Amino acid sequence: MKKSEKVVGTVANYVDERTGAAKWLKKNLNKVFPDHWSFMLGEIALYSFVILLLTGVFLTFWFDPSQREVLYNGSYEPLSGIKMSAAYASTLDISFDVRGGLLMRQIHHWAALLFMVAIVAHLMRVFFTGAFRKPREFNWILGIGLLTLGIVEGFLGYSLPDDLLSGTGIRIAEAIIQSIPVVGSYLAFFAFGGPFPGEAFIPRIFTVHVLLLPGIFLALITAHLMLVWYQKHTQYPGPGRTEKNVVGYPLMPVYMAKAGGFFFIVFGVTAFIAAVASINPIWLYGPYTPAQISAGSQPDWYMGWLDGLVRMAPPWESYIFGHTISWNILIPGLIVPGILFTAMALYPFIESWLTGDKREHHILDRPRNAPTRTAIGAMSLTFILVTLMTGGNDLLATHFSLTINQITWASRIGVFVLPPLAFVITKRLCLSLQRADRDLILHGRETGRLVRLPHGEFVEVHEPLSAEKAYTLASHEQIPALDLPLEDGAGVRRPKALRAKLRARMSAAVTEQIPKPTSEDLKEIEHH
Amino acid sequence: MSKEVERLSDPGLPDHVHRKADHDPAAADKAERQVSILFMLSVVGTVGFIVAYVFVPSDKFIFVPVMGSTNAQQLFLGLGLAAATLFIGLGAVHWAKTLMPDTEEVAERHELRSEEVDRQDFLATFKARGASSGLPRRSLIKRTLGLALGLVSVSPLILLRDLGPLPKKSLEETSWKSGTRLVTDPGDRPIKASDLEIGAVAQVLPELTPGEERTLNNIAKDAVLLIRIRPEEFQLSPERLSWTHEGIIAFSKICTHMGCAVALYEQQTKHLLCPCHQSTFDVPQAAKVIFGPAARPLPQLEITVDTEGYLIARKPFNQPVGPSFWERS
Numbered sequence: 110m111k112k113s114e115k116v117v118g119t120v121a122n123y124v125d126e127r128t129g130a131a132k133w134l135k136k137n138l139n140k141v142f143p144d145h146w147s148f149m150l151g152e153i154a155l156y157s158f159v160i161l162l163l164t165g166v167f168l169t170f171w172f173d174p175s176q177r178e179v180l181y182n183g184s185y186e187p188l189s190g191i192k193m194s195a196a197y198a199s200t201l202d203i204s205f206d207v208r209g210g211l212l213m214r215q216i217h218h219w220a221a222l223l224f225m226v227a228i229v230a231h232l233m234r235v236f237f238t239g240a241f242r243k244p245r246e247f248n249w250i251l252g253i254g255l256l257t258l259g260i261v262e263g264f265l266g267y268s269l270p271d272d273l274l275s276g277t278g279i280r281i282a283e284a285i286i287q288s289i290p291v292v293g294s295y296l297a298f299f300a301f302g303g304p305f306p307g308e309a310f311i312p313r314i315f316t317v318h319v320l321l322l323p324g325i326f327l328a329l330i331t332a333h334l335m336l337v338w339y340q341k342h343t344q345y346p347g348p349g350r351t352e353k354n355v356v357g358y359p360l361m362p363v364y365m366a367k368a369g370g371f372f373f374i375v376f377g378v379t380a381f382i383a384a385v386a387s388i389n390p391i392w393l394y395g396p397y398t399p400a401q402i403s404a405g406s407q408p409d410w411y412m413g414w415l416d417g418l419v420r421m422a423p424p425w426e427s428y429i430f431g432h433t434i435s436w437n438i439l440i441p442g443l444i445v446p447g448i449l450f451t452a453m454a455l456y457p458f459i460e461s462w463l464t465g466d467k468r469e470h471h472i473l474d475r476p477r478n479a480p481t482r483t484a485i486g487a488m489s490l491t492f493i494l495v496t497l498m499t500g501g502n503d504l505l506a507t508h509f510s511l512t513i514n515q516i517t518w519a520s521r522i523g524v525f526v527l528p529p530l531a532f533v534i535t536k537r538l539c540l541s542l543q544r545a546d547r548d549l550i551l552h553g554r555e556t557g558r559l560v561r562l563p564h565g566e567f568v569e570v571h572e573p574l575s576a577e578k579a580y581t582l583a584s585h586e587q588i589p590a591l592d593l594p595l596e597d598g599a600g601v602r603r604p605k606a607l608r609a610k611l612r613a614r615m616s617a618a619v620t621e622q623i624p625k626p627t628s629e630d631l632k633e634i635e636h637h
Numbered sequence: 638m639s640k641e642v643e644r645l646s647d648p649g650l651p652d653h654v655h656r657k658a659d660h661d662p663a664a665a666d667k668a669e670r671q672v673s674i675l676f677m678l679s680v681v682g683t684v685g686f687i688v689a690y691v692f693v694p695s696d697k698f699i700f701v702p703v704m705g706s707t708n709a710q711q712l713f714l715g716l717g718l719a720a721a722t723l724f725i726g727l728g729a730v731h732w733a734k735t736l737m738p739d740t741e742e743v744a745e746r747h748e749l750r751s752e753e754v755d756r757q758d759f760l761a762t763f764k765a766r767g768a769s770s771g772l773p774r775r776s777l778i779k780r781t782l783g784l785a786l787g788l789v790s791v792s793p794l795i796l797l798r799d800l801g802p803l804p805k806k807s808l809e810e811t812s813w814k815s816g817t818r819l820v821t822d823p824g825d826r827p828i829k830a831s832d833l834e835i836g837a838v839a840q841v842l843p844e845l846t847p848g849e850e851r852t853l854n855n856i857a858k859d860a861v862l863l864i865r866i867r868p869e870e871f872q873l874s875p876e877r878l879s880w881t882h883e884g885i886i887a888f889s890k891i892c893t894h895m896g897c898a899v900a901l902y903e904q905q906t907k908h909l910l911c912p913c914h915q916s917t918f919d920v921p922q923a924a925k926v927i928f929g930p931a932a933r934p935l936p937q938l939e940i941t942v943d944t945e946g947y948l949i950a951r952k953p954f955n956q957p958v959g960p961s962f963w964e965r966s
Contacts, residue, residue, distance in 0.1 A: 141744040184696070208695055211708070212715045244749050277897055277913065280857075284895035284960035287808075294808055294962040299800040304807055304854050305896070309800075341746055349650030355744050356650065363737045370729025377723025384715020385704060399857035400822065400840060400890055402898040404912045419895070419930060420914045426932035431966040437894065437930045438960070471746060503915065513915045514928060550645075576648040583645050628645050 142364050143344035143357035147234045152368060154227035156375040157220045158330065164217040165319065171207055173199035174315035176271065176308040185392055193271075193396035196311045200270040200391055215383035221263050222388075223379060225411040228256050236456075236486050238473035240343045242466070246457045248336045253454045255329055258322055260411050265318040267389065267409055271311055276397025277406055279310065281419075288438040306399060346472050346584045348577040355471070405503055414493050417500030418445055421520045449489075456485075463612065463619045465591045477546070478585045480539035481619045487535035488528040495524045536621075543623035546582045550574060550626045551634050583625050591616035650741065658735050668735035675728030682720025689713035808964070809957040811843075811858045813938060818844035819863065819887070819948040822856075827947040830883045833865040838902045840890065843950070858958055860890040860898065861938055863948075864920055866907060872921050880939040882948065887938040888924050889958040892916060894931035896960045909935070932961070 125131040142148075175195040181188050183198065184205045203210035232252060235241055241249035264282070268275045283305045287297040302309030341355050350356050358364055394403060408416050418441035425436035452459075460482065461467060476483040498505065499520040506513050553571035561567050574582070593609040593616075596602055603609065658665040693710040701707050751759070772779055818827045819841040833839060841861050845851060868884040880886075888909070892899050897913035902920075908927070909918040916929030924935035936958050939951040957965055 139744075141742050206695075208690055208710065209714050211711045212718070215715075280897060281895045281913065287960055287962045290963050292963075294804040294964060297962075298802060298804045299797065302801040304804075305857050306853050307801075340749065341744075348648045349743070351647070353746050355746055356741050358739070359742055363733050363739075366729045366733035366737060370726040370733065373722045373726030373729065375726075377719045377721075377726055380715055380722060381719035384712055384719055397853075399853055399896075400842075400860035400898050402900045402912055404901060406897075406912055416914075422930045424916075424926055424930050424932040426961060428966075432963050433961040433965040434963075435932070435961040437932055441930075469749065503912065513917075517915070517929075577651055579645060580647055584647070626645070631645065 138361040140360045141355050141357045143342050145345060150227055150231035150234050152371055153375055154224055154231055156372045157224035157227055160220040160376055160379055164213045167213045168217060169319055171199060171203045174312045176311050196271040197396045212383055215388050216379055218388045219383045220379050221266060225259050228259055237476040237483055239479055240473055241457045242470040244340055244469050248333055249457050250454050251329055251333045262322045263409055264412060265314045270391045271397050272391040273394040273397050273403055274406060277402055278408055285438055285442040288435040290434055343471050343473050347581050352471050407501060413500035414496040417496035420502055421499045421517055463616045464588050466588055477539040477542040480536045483539050484532045484536035488532040491531035492528045495520055495527055540623055547623055547626050550579050550583055551630060587622045587625060588620050590620045653740050672728050672732045675724045679721050679724035682717050686714055686717030686721055689717055808962055811954055811958060812855055813843050813950045813953045815952050817950045820844045829946050830885055833885055835865050835867060836904050837865050839863045861887050862890045863887050870921050873923055877923050880937055882940050887940045888935040891959040893933040
């Protein structure tokens with residue numbers, strides 16, 4: 110035995126005698142993970158989170174989360190001698206007087222944007238492939254929780270430097286809190302320690318940003334990953350892949366190398382972007398003061414849809430019994446996002462209620478094979494896209510020589526018209542793709558080779574699909590619509606018949622499919 | 638079984654295709670060299686990172702095409718770090734793809750639900766253990782415990798009470814009083830009507846009494862825009878017209894929508910625009926909302942001049958400034 114092997118053996122023995130870890134590790138080093146590029150999206154989110162923790166710790170060593178007024182005398186000349194908060198001054202110091210400080214700030218900000226991009230892309234992958242179905246509903250809800258926290262954490266993060274842009278964002282957040290009926294002004298005064306802006310808010314959100322939310326993040330991410338581990342990963346349909354197995358590469362060594370290597374790739378790419386692309390140059394915005402503002406104020410991208418909703422909202426306020434209710438803030442700022450996130454969290458349960466499907470699913474759907482789900486996804490994305498673009502309406506106006514009036518009205522109408530349109534188009538597209546799959550299986554692939562038959566007719570030769578390909582296209586199952594009889598056997602109307610009728614109708618819509626080819630169909634074709 | 642049925646049934650995992658490195662030792666050695674080169678590039682990146690940290694002066698700017706003038710130290714630190722990490726990653730992935738086994742393995746899944754026996758056992762145990770605590774039977778314990786737990790969870794809320802004072806009337810008040818002079822911001826100089834030309838706009842704040850400090854809290858409510866137009870261009874009620882002075886009209890600068898500074902004044906159209914959500918206010922019509930999500934006009938400050946000819950507020954604002962809130966009547 111080599112000396113190194115002996116050392117490893119001794120250490121392993123020492124640990125195992127005290128923890129019994131060998132049994133668990135033996136099993137899990139052999140654990141199999143399916144391979145697909147779309148499974149890396151969640152990984153990117155995880156690695157960006159680690160990058161955020163690393164760079165964030167660095168930033169806290171110099172950042173002074175205080176709104177105490179100081180006179181700036183650092184090395185950035187244009188702001189020399191200007192009064193500002195200690196938070197803003199220390200952010201300038203990090204950017205100009207700490208070696209590598211600006212790089213760390215930029216990596217931190219870029220990683221935060223990437224974190225949210227990866228979360229949203231991962232969410233889309235999970236949604237469109239039906240990975241949220243039983244048994245993974247808990248993980249879906251954990252994911253929605255992480256998405257929500259990510260938006261809040263990101264907002265708090267870019268609010269910390271207390272520059273003119275982020276201070277304006279805080280002002281808007283304060284107005285949203287203040288608009289809540291009955292308790293709004295109390296909540297706002299508690300949050301800000303008195304009237305806006307006060308000197309309490311930055312220190313408070315600092316604690317939330319660096320301690321409270323990261324702690325919750327760690328707990329939720331751990332639970333999220335443990336569930337993935339325990340329930341085993343889903344896989345795409347294909348030959349040899351069933352609901353009862355998982356096909357892929359073992360954790361050791363392939364997945365350790367690939368996943369570990371991928372962390373460094375994500376870090377490297379983020380560092381490269383941060384090295385060459387400036388982000389949030391707060392020294393150009395100046396310190397926050399409530400009476401000033403810069404034109405073209407935009408939040409970070411994941412808040413843009415919210416800002417867009419606010420921008421397109423009609424000027425509605427109610428004045429009832431000496432009280433003001435700001436619908437122009439409540440609807441876009443709280444009600445619509447609340448409905449959206451609730452619907453998103455409940456989606457797995459709604460779908461299973463409409464399909465009546467209560468079984469476990471480990472084989473992913475190809476999006477075309479779930480036309481209604483895919484259409485709902487396209488509808489939601491269209492909604493977000495319209496609102497996101499409205500969030501930049503001032504920039505659209507200046508770049509494309511449009512008036513704000515045109516853009517706002519286009520978005521007010523578009524936000525109602527375009528999502529349903531996207532729904533219809535996507536559903537039809539999915540059904541057409543199903544038809545194409547059906548044709549492909551029944552008639553084979555067009556070879557482009559023309560053959561003249563003895564009697565003069567020209568035909569194109571079709572080549573049958575390989576067994577693997579045909580199985581991949583036809584292995585999904587098609588769930589029939591729910592059969593909910595409105596009357597019982599004796600012809601008496603059942604209780605809750607109306608509800609059943611509605612559910613049956615929605616179920617029929619959800620399960621609409623082009624019948625996939627069966628072996629009988631194939632037999633018949635070949636017979637001809 | 639007919640041929641067709643076979644075609645749509647599972648043909649099983651396709652045969653494994655071997656890579657060159659799997660059977661050709663020379664190809665495997667080449668892959669090893671490639672991986673090592675990638676790892677060495679990472680080493681070069683770290684060395685570059687250290688060199689940039691120690692030797693590149695932090696105030697040196699260089700010109701880079703596309704990026705423009707760039708701080709050299711930050712750029713090289715970033716490129717060094719990027720190379721140091723990226724090449725470790727590329728090396729590891731290349732190693733996994735060329736030299737590690739690429740045969741797909743199959744593992745069985747097991748149904749997640751427990752065996753029926755275990756479920757029954759659990760239920761029985763849970764019920765028996767639960768009953769042995771006496772909780773289901775002893776309703777007095779159940780209720781008092783519920784009460785105690787419910788109440789104890791209130792205590793953190795009580796502790797949070799001192800996060801801030803109660804708003805009372807403070808959202809409705811500003812520093813403007815009857816007779817307060819308007820002073821420039823910045824500069825704190827009192828101004829006369831003649832200081833403003835027609836078409837001009839100025840930001841003003843209430844004059845400080847000696848010893849008073851101006852805080853951001855004050856500015857957030859007190860900021861006022863002065864705009865001078867030709868008096869005949871006003872479309873105001875006689876009362877509102879009397880709040881102006883020689884074509885000078887004063888509005889709160891804080892948007893009635895979400896409190897941003899309404900800072901964009903368009904001289905030609907006489908519109909005030911809030912850059913946050915594009916609420917647009919028409920100056921000649923007492924800042925009536927003509928576009929955007931704001932529901933109320935900007936509050937107008939009643940102004941006149943004092944005996945020395947300086948502009949003063951005749952009264953405080955007649956309504957709260959800034960965004961709406963529940964208590965606002």
